[in-house]
Amino acid sequence: MGQRSDGERNVSEPAAVEARDTVKTFGAGEQAVRALDRVSLTIRRGEFFTLLGPSGCGKTTLLRLIAGFESPTAGAILIGGRDVTAEPPNRRPVNTVFQSYALFPHLTVAQNVGFGLEMLGRPMAEVRATVERMLALVKLEAMAGRRPQQLSGGQQQRVALARALAPAPQVLLLDEPLSALDLKLRKEMQGELKRLQHETGITFVFVTHDQEEALTMSDRIGVMSAGRLLQVGPPREIYNRPVNRFVADFIGESNFLPGRVERGAVRLGSGDLVSVPGLPPEGTAVTIAVRPEQVRIGAAGEPGTIAATLTDAVYFGTDTHCHLALADGAEVVARLQSPPSGEIGLAPGARVGLRFAEGAVQVLGD
């Protein structure tokens, strides 16, 4: 499943995190809900791995299983090659940044950051030195003596990060840590997180429902839906070669056109033929997917183009989204870069010819 780039690593080095056939069921009997359905996943050492999916897809459950806050109904969790399935959270070499931050309100910022090391029984001098280093890392040296309630949301977020990084865990788990921040702060923290991951070399497992966040920050992404892991791969692969319609639809936007395999090409409902490599046998019903930015608009009747009519053009600043209707009424959206004038020079009702960029058409199984 889209894991072409996997398995080239040194085999002797154990994975940072491994989930084996993990099942998690909540409730019992008729009301039982399967939050995770036989999920197997390998997260490599030192990578920024993102679990992406809509709310309720099981991504947070998987994170909680890795942290040890829940135990799996079936399957195993390994951290650094060691089976920790039966271990409580305090014996696992991972730390978590909680969505709600969960900072201790009765402790100062410095005490919060030092909590993990103190529980590990490290000498006070080491704790103090590490706390200082961590606060410098997240640029909060001046706030050491404050209480969490006296900090802004962004500062609390950074304290939560410092607290989780201080014990130098093998893996840092981040549960939608940016969702409570406003857009500008979120962008800033995205960069900050990447920088921290780079500087510490710690494996990050990041949970989000924001596809843009996932694409910009991750080394690899695992896309989840309804308790299943649908696809694992680097951002470019997830975006350009989605394994199914859900992934193509959830990550970015796509045009989906149903058709049938005919003479080594796909015959669309409009009657047009689209040539795509690697098709299933003749007569198979398929859906092709094309990203809006890979649709080119040319003059009507140009050879090799698909006849379409412009129904609407929506101006988005940098882009203009052209809504087009094929002969059978099927809708295709093309995203054009807006020219300096802002006018694309086409009015609704204009007849045009469509082309899909080379290699941009995906054939999806359902």
Next chain:
Amino acid sequence: MAVPDAGTAAADRAGAPARRVARRPGRAFSVTRLPGFGLVAVTVFVLLYAPIATLIVYSFNDAPTISVWGGFSLRWYADAWANQQVKDAALRSLLIASFAAAISTTVATMAALGTTRRGRFPGQTFIYVMINQPLMVPEIVTAVALLIFFAAIKVATGYQGLGYLILAHSAFCVPFAYLPIRARLESMDLSLETAAADLYATPWQTFRRVTLPLMAPGIAAGAMLAFVISLDDVIITEFVKSAGQDTLPTYMLGKLRRAITPEVNAISTALLGLTVLLLTAFFLLTRKRG
């Protein structure tokens, strides 16, 4: 019995923005603008406090009566202070209240931890009702029940000590200690303990370093409330006590049956002072956050 519930304080805070809306001129319904509101309010306060004020004033009365003013004097306080029976009863009251507060607060703390530091569970409401049972069962019923129950034990064991009163007080003080502790715990995010466990704290360390310090104001408030409630109890004490086990309230009741002197006023005023002190501390503790 009035129940100063810490939950009300929390509700007040939550309702603060709503109240601000209601105060906007010309908007929303406000009971304070109804005709006669001021009169009713004043009447209520007079009825509430005039008797207490009278009691306090006459505790300083020089005359040996509680209705005719004979000049200022502290003689009734001196009398009460010199009265061995009053001293014994007061000490007994404080002893029972201390033990009852300690026991009921411990029980209530465990009950509150068990009912709040987890998700919702089947039978939760039933458990709440069970814990708060003494608030709902008429006190006289509990008193008679305890009398019969303890009588059987007294016969069986021969033990006649203060233990019965301490046990009885501990039992009815549990819900009073439970309410503020539960309110405090419910305001604490469950993820705090999860975070502590994530940061390598054992369950005991988590309790010791996170849960306990955060719930401490609730525990202190619960203990004070239990203490005051125990100190003040008459009905159950009257039924359960053996001969020579008068507490301050039952001693005063006994004394009122014979001759009424301002000495009772003096004792009452001292008791009131102590209670007000404790309740003020309770209020400050439940109000302060984090």
